[in-house]
Amino acid sequence: MPAVRETVERVRLIDVDQYKYGFETLIESEKAPKGLCEDTVRFISAKKNEPAWLLEWRLGAYRHWLTMREPKWARVDYPAINYQDMYFYAAPKQTVAPKSLDEIDPEILKTYEKLGIPLREQEILAGVVRQPQGDADIGGNGASARTVAVDAVFDSVSVATTFKNELRKAGVVFMPISEAVREHPDLVKKYLGSVVPVSDNFFATLNSAVFSDGSFVYVPPGVRCPMELSTYFRINERNSGQFERTLIIADKGSYVSYLEGCTAPRRDENQLHAAVVELIALDNAEIKYSTVQNWYPGDAEGRGGIFNFVTKRGDCRGHHSKISWTQVETGSAITWKYPSCILRGNHSRGEFYSIAISNGHQQVDSGTKMIHLGRNTVSRIISKGIAAGRSNNTYRGLVSANRRAVGARNFTNCDSLLIGDRCGAHTVPYIESKNPAAIFEHEATTSKISEEMLFYCMQRGLSQEDAVALVVNGFVRDVLQQLPMEFAVEAQKLISISLEGSVG
Amino acid sequence: MALLEIKDLHVKVDDRDILKGLDLAVSSGEVHAIMGPNGSGKSTLAHVLSGKPGYEVVGGEVMYEGADLLELAPDERAARGIFLAFQYPLEIPGVATMTFLRTAINAQRKTRGEPELSTPEFMKRVREHATKLSIDMDLLRRPVNVGFSGGEKKRNEILQMALLEPKLAVLDETDSGLDIDALKVVADGVNRLRSPNRAIIVITHYQRLLEHIVPDVVHVLSRGRIVRTGGRELALELEAKGYAQYQDEAA
Numbered sequence: 118m119p120a121v122r123e124t125v126e127r128v129r130l131i132d133v134d135q136y137k138y139g140f141e142t143l144i145e146s147e148k149a150p151k152g153l154c155e156d157t158v159r160f161i162s163a164k165k166n167e168p169a170w171l172l173e174w175r176l177g178a179y180r181h182w183l184t185m186r187e188p189k190w191a192r193v194d195y196p197a198i199n200y201q202d203m204y205f206y207a208a209p210k211q212t213v214a215p216k217s218l219d220e221i222d223p224e225i226l227k228t229y230e231k232l233g234i235p236l237r238e239q240e241i242l243a244g245v246v247r248q249p250q251g252d253a254d255i256g257g258n259g260a261s262a263r264t265v266a267v268d269a270v271f272d273s274v275s276v277a278t279t280f281k282n283e284l285r286k287a288g289v290v291f292m293p294i295s296e297a298v299r300e301h302p303d304l305v306k307k308y309l310g311s312v313v314p315v316s317d318n319f320f321a322t323l324n325s326a327v328f329s330d331g332s333f334v335y336v337p338p339g340v341r342c343p344m345e346l347s348t349y350f351r352i353n354e355r356n357s358g359q360f361e362r363t364l365i366i367a368d369k370g371s372y373v374s375y376l377e378g379c380t381a382p383r384r385d386e387n388q389l390h391a392a393v394v395e396l397i398a399l400d401n402a403e404i405k406y407s408t409v410q411n412w413y414p415g416d417a418e419g420r421g422g423i424f425n426f427v428t429k430r431g432d433c434r435g436h437h438s439k440i441s442w443t444q445v446e447t448g449s450a451i452t453w454k455y456p457s458c459i460l461r462g463n464h465s466r467g468e469f470y471s472i473a474i475s476n477g478h479q480q481v482d483s484g485t486k487m488i489h490l491g492r493n494t495v496s497r498i499i500s501k502g503i504a505a506g507r508s509n510n511t512y513r514g515l516v517s518a519n520r521r522a523v524g525a526r527n528f529t530n531c532d533s534l535l536i537g538d539r540c541g542a543h544t545v546p547y548i549e550s551k552n553p554a555a556i557f558e559h560e561a562t563t564s565k566i567s568e569e570m571l572f573y574c575m576q577r578g579l580s581q582e583d584a585v586a587l588v589v590n591g592f593v594r595d596v597l598q599q600l601p602m603e604f605a606v607e608a609q610k611l612i613s614i615s616l617e618g619s620v621g
Numbered sequence: 622m623a624l625l626e627i628k629d630l631h632v633k634v635d636d637r638d639i640l641k642g643l644d645l646a647v648s649s650g651e652v653h654a655i656m657g658p659n660g661s662g663k664s665t666l667a668h669v670l671s672g673k674p675g676y677e678v679v680g681g682e683v684m685y686e687g688a689d690l691l692e693l694a695p696d697e698r699a700a701r702g703i704f705l706a707f708q709y710p711l712e713i714p715g716v717a718t719m720t721f722l723r724t725a726i727n728a729q730r731k732t733r734g735e736p737e738l739s740t741p742e743f744m745k746r747v748r749e750h751a752t753k754l755s756i757d758m759d760l761l762r763r764p765v766n767v768g769f770s771g772g773e774k775k776r777n778e779i780l781q782m783a784l785l786e787p788k789l790a791v792l793d794e795t796d797s798g799l800d801i802d803a804l805k806v807v808a809d810g811v812n813r814l815r816s817p818n819r820a821i822i823v824i825t826h827y828q829r830l831l832e833h834i835v836p837d838v839v840h841v842l843s844r845g846r847i848v849r850t851g852g853r854e855l856a857l858e859l860e861a862k863g864y865a866q867y868q869d870e871a872a
Contacts (some may be wrong), residue, residue, distance in 0.1 A: 310758070568674060573711040576671050577781065578699040578729035587724060591715030591764065 131252040149206035155179060158326050164288040165295045165329075168302065178315045178325035185319045191482040192511045192543060193451045195424065198389060203358050205327045280344065287343050289373075290335040294362055297333035304335055309364055312432040312459070320391040320453075321428040324360045328393065331361035336402075345601055347376045358389040365395070365401035369435065374405040376604055387415075387450060392427045393530040400435030400462065405443070407600055408456075409608055412448035419478030419507075422450025429456035430486075433465035433494075441468040442485065443599045445608045447615040450479060455513065457486035460494035460525075466495040470599040472608075472616045475508030475540070484514035484545075489525035489555065498529040501593045504540035505616060511543040518555035533563040535586070535591050536616070547597050586613045622687060623648045624820050625670075627790055631680035632662075632669055632845075639665045641845035642681070649788065650817040654831055654856060655824045657842035658864040663824045664708065666842070667793040670822075671705040672698050685789070699725075701733035702788030706778040706795050713765040718777065721765045722747060722784055729785065750783040754810050772803035779810040790814070791822045796830035808833030828860035843867040 149160045158179050162172040168294075187198070246407040284291050291299060298305050315325045332348045350361060367373050386450050390412060396404050406429075415422025431440035444457040458467025469485035496516065504510040510533065533542035545589035566588055574584035589612060590597070597605050623646040632640040639662045647653050657663050669676050670683070683690040690698065713721065727737045738746075751758060754776045766774050775795055781862035782790055792811065811834050815821065823834055831839070831853065839855040840847045840859055841864075847856065848867050 567711075570713060572673050572695060572712050573697040573707065574713075574721075574725075576673075576699055576705050576707075577725035577785070578696050578732065579724060580696050580728065581694075583724070583728060587716055587721070588713060591713055594715040 132282050137413075141177055147208050148204045151204055151289075152201040153179075153203075153205055153327070157205050159326055161329060164206065164208070165298070167298060170306065171298060174310070174315065175326050178322050179327075181316050182226070182319070182326055185322060187319050191453050191513070192509060192545075193480040193482050195387070195451055195480075198387075198424070205358055205360070205387065206329055208329075213317040243291040263298040279567060283317055283343070284385070288337045288340050289342050289346075290333065291346055294331045294364060295329075297335075297364075301333070301335065304366065305333070305364070308364055308395070308397055309362075312395050312397060312430045313428050318428060321393050322428040324362060324391050324393045327358075328360045328362035331363045331392070332365075332375075333363075333369070334365040334373060334375065336367045336373045338369040338371060340368075340371045342371070342373040345374050345376060347378070349378050350409040355429060358391065360390075361392045363394040364402060365406070366397045367399065367404045367438075369399045369481060370401045371399075372403045372405075374601060376407040376409070376601065376614075378409045378411070381458065387422060389424050389426070390449075392429075394427070394429040394456075396431035396440055398431065398433050398435060398438035398440050398462075398465075401437045403433060403439040403441075405433065405441045406456070407430070407604060408442075408444040408446070409611065410444065410446045410452070411611060413450075414448050414477060414479050415450040416466075417477060419450070423448065425449035425452045425454060426453075427454045430452065430459065431457065431467070432459045433462050433467060433491075435465070436462040436491070437464045438462050439466040439468075441470070441599070443470040443596065444472070444483075445596075445600070445611065446471070446473040446481065446483060447611055449481075452479075452481045452483050454483045455485055457488065457515075458496060459488045461490045461491065461495060462494075462523075463491040463497075464493045465491055465563050466494070468599075469496075469498045469500070470591045470596040472503070472596045472612070473499045473501070473510060473512075474503045474505075474612060475510045476506040477508060478506065479508040481509070482511045482513055484512045486515040486518070487525070487527055489516075489518040489522040489552075493524040494522060495525075496527045498527070498531070499595055500529075500531045501534045501596055502542055502615075503530070503536070503589060504533065504542045505536035507539045509541045509543070512547060513545045513547075515547040515549070516557055516559075517547075518557070520551045522552050523554045525550075525552060525557075527555075527557045529557070529559045529561075531559075531561040532592065533561075534589065535563065535565045582613075585616060589616060624686060625690075626684040627681070628684075629681035630669070630678070630683060632665055633677040633679050634665065634675065639845055640669070643842075643846055645840065645847060647820045647822060649820050651832065651838065652815060652821045652823065652836045654834075654836035654839045654853075655822060655842050655847075656826065656828075656839060656856065656859055656865075659826065661842045662845045663826075663842055664793055665824075667705055667791045667824055670698075670789075670791055671695060671703060675708075696728065697732065700729045701783075704782050704784060704785055704787030704790045706775075706790065706792040708794040708797060710766050710774045710778055712767045714767055716765050718761040718763060718765050719747065721764075722761070722781065725781065726784060746784060747780075749769070750780055753813065754780055754783075755806055756780055771798040772800070772806070775799060775803065775807050776810065779807055783810070783814060788818065789820045789822070791824065793824050794826065795823070796825055796827065804830065805833060828856045831856045841867050 149157050155176060158175045162175055199559055313321050316322060334346060336342050345385060365375060396406060398404050412423035412425055416521060433440050440458050444456065456469060460467050467487050473481045473483050474482045484500065485498055498514060500512050501511055502510040512531045516527045516529060529546065531544050535542055542563055546559055548557055566585060570588060571581060571584045574587060575581060579587060597608060600608055624648045627643055627645040630640050630643040644756055665676065672693065672745055675777055678691055723743055730737060751761065760773060767775060769777065795807060799807060808830065823830065823836060836853055839853055841849040
């Protein structure tokens, strides 16, 4: 049987149950009553000991949310979400806040251990950071062992943040947002909702009402954050939604690189994940935000899996500021996500590098928005979509230039790769220029992994699976190079795992 | 015993009979040329030997090292020493040629239960063979065959052959699309790889390649069968008289 046909046959049979993070941790948890009403919002706010202004802010969001409708324009199809049949808050039960890792439920620590997340600083210092296996020709020499500070969010709360002291010395604030509300109220008040307004969209507004935790980062003027910051999100609780909120502020002339990873147990029902991420870069500041998203994608029949409805937006508020999004999306039943840049500052720069892989019954509708407001603003979009199985993979992007955005430039490149004949790749670019001096370029290709190409590799000795992995890795190479070295290696592995079973 | 023994091989492609009772025996150390007009089944033979999907063997057998070759997957055949130099080498965007070479060598070694080649050893071998084939190391940092000239692609095929050290190499119209200078470089590369432990099958339409790679045996393939076998003088005769007589004979 011809290889591609065989591939297609296999894809038909695949079990996405190869998902390796599908285990559940048995711990006691504390939950808000099922469903959503004003009392739920009050409950969450009270749990967090929040100041009155924040409760009001949440209630405002909730009331506005009641007037909104779920957006339907994305190329995704899913059963109606029953917001009254879901827990909006779940936290590992703990009477007092943990002061050190030793006070955290060992079951949770075990979970992170299984996931390969190094929480214990001594382990990190002892060299848990994996050395990338360099290829002779890739020319990588960034193999110096870098340390990574980790904030771990378990269901609705942050359970541990590492390297706090080292970061404090540099003046960098990296803590759960619930803590930042108490310790840095001025910063939170000033910036929260300043990029993604309370009324922005259905899911962001919902998040504003019920967000539970997430990371907060502030890098003071002129500081180059001494290590990678990383947040690890884990949904564990059944029937619960996860609504984290991340806020990152890079003050004038500062630099920070941040990475988030996410997994969830395997469940038959769908779970909602509606996060909001806001980035603010002031004059000459740079934020690099990388995501490796591996939420549970559902099983072979498309049962279960995470609904990933996320609003991520960066504001290049200062001149010569830069925000760069890099994402590797392999998980979730549905992904609805458009990390965007508002290029407000003159000479600011926005970048979006994306690898989105869909297999089984996964549906991806993802892309970016580059809003050019300032003069001589530059943006770059490199998107690589890979569709296998019966999945649908859509790139949706907007590039716009305001009247004042003289000299705005954009380059967009969208490539799609199809594996098999039951999947779909779609590209929906919107380009709006109100400025005659703006230059926008758009390139797009769609290709299929050809039988000839696989045979060529196999004739040289590669197994069919290795051949597909090689071709796919070549396809996504431009984007992988944007990831911090140690995560690039992880991402490469993840890509192979996601496509396992898509070949014979 | 011959390294490769093909007996009464019948092959269909899309329900059309292409090979209709082909017999061929090739021993280690020999270079065989298979000549024939377009559509005679030359490339089909190359593809069936290397295990390309889409070819249906409806009769006969192919024995390689005394075992049934047709049962093996393409990558297993490669690991056992079968190499095909493609008529149209494929492009693999984003994959550096060097990565490809190394992945291929180590994949074969793994299948054979041998340890991976160390980086210095691999680099040493690549440099050595690339120099002989006048291949610039910069070319090997570029994606596999992407933007390569016709000559560069064919030299890259021979470089792979040199590195993979096959027991049976099949060169499928390696001369097509080459000018005379490029042809010489490629032919010299192949000649260097002639060895008592290696059999080479050269598939070609024209005699001119055989001036540079001198075969021990020449076969004429027509309408799916070997219709004549002789020494190298047979190639010269074909050059003078053309294939017309064989097409009539086979009909």
